[in-house]
Amino acid sequence: MLIGDVARRAGVSARMLRHYESLGLVRPTGRTDSGYREYSGEDIRRIFHIESLRSLGLSLREVGRALDDSGFAPAELVDDLIRQTRDRLAAETELLTRLRRIDAAEPADWEDVLQTVALLQALGSKSAGARQRAALSAADEVPVPVEALVEAVLDESDPNVAGALRWALAQSGEDGAALLAEGLGSPSAEVRKRAVQSLAELPDDGTTALLRDALANPDAVVRGYAALALGARGAADVVPVLIDMITEERNDVDAADVLSVLASDPEVADRIATGLLDRLAHEAMGPSARRRLTQALADIPGDLTAGALVDLSHDEDRAVALTATYILKLRGTR
Numbered sequence: 001m002l003i004g005d006v007a008r009r010a011g012v013s014a015r016m017l018r019h020y021e022s023l024g025l026v027r028p029t030g031r032t033d034s035g036y037r038e039y040s041g042e043d044i045r046r047i048f049h050i051e052s053l054r055s056l057g058l059s060l061r062e063v064g065r066a067l068d069d070s071g072f073a074p075a076e077l078v079d080d081l082i083r084q085t086r087d088r089l090a091a092e093t094e095l096l097t098r099l100r101r102i103d104a105a106e107p108a109d110w111e112d113v114l115q116t117v118a119l120l121q122a123l124g125s126k127s128a129g130a131r132q133r134a135a136l137s138a139a140d141e142v143p144v145p146v147e148a149l150v151e152a153v154l155d156e157s158d159p160n161v162a163g164a165l166r167w168a169l170a171q172s173g174e175d176g177a178a179l180l181a182e183g184l185g186s187p188s189a190e191v192r193k194r195a196v197q198s199l200a201e202l203p204d205d206g207t208t209a210l211l212r213d214a215l216a217n218p219d220a221v222v223r224g225y226a227a228l229a230l231g232a233r234g235a236a237d238v239v240p241v242l243i244d245m246i247t248e249e250r251n252d253v254d255a256a257d258v259l260s261v262l263a264s265d266p267e268v269a270d271r272i273a274t275g276l277l278d279r280l281a282h283e284a285m286g287p288s289a290r291r292r293l294t295q296a297l298a299d300i301p302g303d304l305t306a307g308a309l310v311d312l313s314h315d316e317d318r319a320v321a322l323t324a325t326y327i328l329k330l331r332g333t334r
Contacts (some may be wrong), residue, residue, distance in 0.1 A: 003037045010047045025050055025064055039322050104145035119144055128158045135164035147170055150179040153198050154191050166201045177202055181210045196222045202227035225248050231258035236268045243275045246296050247289050260299030273305045287317055294320050298327045
């Protein structure tokens with residue numbers, strides 16, 4: 001079969017077939033009387049094999065080794081190709097994400113595009129200072145798509161930078177709450193924590209409903225931060241979660257502070273006192289937990305609390321008794 005016929009059948013240009021020949025990948029078996037290249041059936045099969053291997057991303061040098069080296073093991077090469085392909089896909093995905101974010105910023109000219117690119121690069125900088133400056137400028141200088149701010153705040157480990165990013169997100173005027181809520185389902189505990197902390201700092205524009213959903217999250221840390229935020233907004237139904245936090249020594253000081261705010265309502269104060277006393281009476285409650293629960297009674301007004309503190313001042317646990325006595329003295333001076 002002549003080179004033109006082979007090219008049509010194999011879908012490879014005659015020029016490429018000549019290139020294969022120059023590399024020694026495939027040589028026509030013979031020549032016609034006129035000197036034209038003539039390919040045998042075996043030659044054509046080799047060409048198809050070459051094209052098949054090229055479709056996997058192999059270089060022509062690797063194709064030659066695969067076809068001619070009987071001891072060539074494909075597993076290592078295939079693993080390497082998988083890695084290269086993953087890296088390439090990751091790079092392309094990152095580029096696509098960046099392009100979408102630039103498009104979302106609605107640049108008016110190339111100067112806007114360059115500013116947005118510079119800010120996105122700064123948000124991903126290794127320098128915490130650079131990331132913090134970028135977060136602050138994102139709020140009042142260069143518009144940054146809310147998706148970029150959400151991704152940055154969920155990835156940020158530096159507390160100062162994270163605070164600046166949450167502030168920028170709250171100032172953005174965009175609805176990032178739904179995107180943050182997606183972070184509550186992350187397999188990473190740190191990402192879940194950052195997501196709920198950021199939700200708590202957003203204006204109360206639909207975030208309350210998302211925080212209520214977070215109360216059912218299997219992660220106790222997420223439930224705790226959601227309860228703190230909701231309690232600060234006056235939601236009395238989070239009292240049991242706040243008492244759990246005091247019992248388990250998870251942000252117990254913050255939880256006690258929120259309980260004291262909720263206790264400004266006398267009915268809620270009695271409910272809080274009852275909950276704390278029920279935990280204190282639990283037989284399995286350890287001494288340190290009992291002391292924390294007693295301390296939490298300090299800012300809970302009402303006769304129920306006062307009577308309980310009198311009883312606790314005679315508690316068998318000396319630390320609990322001393323704590324209750326001290327609280328009674330403080331309440332007497334108010």
